[in-house]
Amino acid sequence: MKLPTDHPNPLVRRLLSFWAPTAESMRGWAMASVVVNAGIAVTGAGVRVSGSGLGCPTWPKCTPDSFIPVAHPEASIFNMLIEFGNRLLTFLVLAVGVACVLSALRLAPRRRSLIWLAWLQPVGIMAQALWGGLVVGTMLNPFTVGMHFLISAGLIAACWTLYARAGEGDGPARRVTHPDIRRLGYVLLAAVFVLLVAGVVVSGTGPHSGDEMASRFDLDIEAVARLHADVVYIVVGLTFALLFALHVNNSPRPARRATLVLFAVELGQGVIGYTQYFLAVPAMLVLLHVLGSTLVWIAALRVVTSLRTRAPKAAHSPAEAAAAF
Incomplete structure (x- = not known):
């Protein structure tokens, strides 16, 4: 019987x-899930x-009468296609999450820790999809929109x-x-998460709400931007302190390299942030800033997982040892 891994095409394999x-x-599928x-x-x-946040004004249907984009007086077809395309990407993310679950279930020897972590993905993606319906139902309320991003985080x-485990x-x-x-390292990770929350508040206060009908936080944009x-x-200072401490203690190279990458990504993100501020927040730079925020979060997670390791679990009986082998 031919296994899927015997297919002559490397991409299919x-x-x-x-x-x-x-x-x-297994690690490859986990990394694919990070990416998607x-x-x-x-x-x-x-x-x-x-401006396509309400391109599909209903959920789960795109319009009250159709699951796919059709001409509708409440939205342009251009905005409708952008919003619908983003909804379709959910199925790709879900497919990768399911592949992670199947990989964890079929991996030999089976590892319960990986199975639990893998199941978080399809469950979380379904919850995220339902939250997306709430975002549409609340007419892009900045709180629901911000939570949508934080759930992704x-x-x-x-x-x-x-991936790390x-x-x-x-x-x-x-x-x-x-x-x-x-x-x-854990303090740094917590600070980066606070930074994401602060960024969400700024996004919910400033322009680019997603639709003209969307509400905004009733806050002073200058004040929240300064915060x-x-x-x-604080995050950059903590990162520099961690990088210095790792160097002084001659810590393993992976930890130093991960922290250096985080520091570099933060500096790049800072350049984008200040540029978009002085250019009156153009849409393309906002998009790059969100990409930068996501990369900062991933780099911070990498730093934390580089500061510890786990050895294989010791077998307690000949049978367990044979199974592990």
Whole structure:
């Protein structure tokens, strides 16, 4: 009987690898899930900055009478296609999430930790889709729109954790550097999440609401922008402190490299942020800023997972040892 991994086409072998997974292909599907979840977060911002947030004015149907875009007096067909296209991407994200679940279930030996992490993806994606319906139902209320992005951040965290754990064992976590440095890494990650929340507040206060009928937070845009900048300074300062501490303690190269990448991404994001501020927030730079925010979050997750490792779980009996082998 021919296995999917025996197919002569390498692309087909990769696409069907969830049926006969290896540790490497499990990590590959987890990374694919990171990419597609980050991608749909960015395209969602594209829907907003293009003014297409209510391109499909109903949910789950695109219009009251059709699941697909058709001429409708409440929206232009251009905006309708952009919003509908973003909805279709949900099925791609869900397909990758299901592939992660199948890979985790069929991986030998089976690892319960990976199965739980993999199941978070289709469950979270379905919850995210339902929340998208709430976004439409509330006419792009800035709170629901902001939560839509933050839920994506949570899904990205679950996907990255699956990627990291798939490359490790199931033994107890073991730090690779001083415990205070590891704590600093967690403080940095928390600060980056606060930065994402602050960015959501700025987005919900400023222009590019997604539609003329959408409401905005009743806040002073200058004040929230300054608050956002203050959090940026804190995050950059914490990142530099972590990078310095890792260097002084001669910590493993992967941890130093991950922190250096985060620092570089933060600097690039800062350039985009200040440029869009001084150019009166053009739509394209807003889109790049959302992409940068997503990359900062992923880079911060990478830093935290680089500060510890896990060895294979020790077998407690000959039978378990044979199964592990």
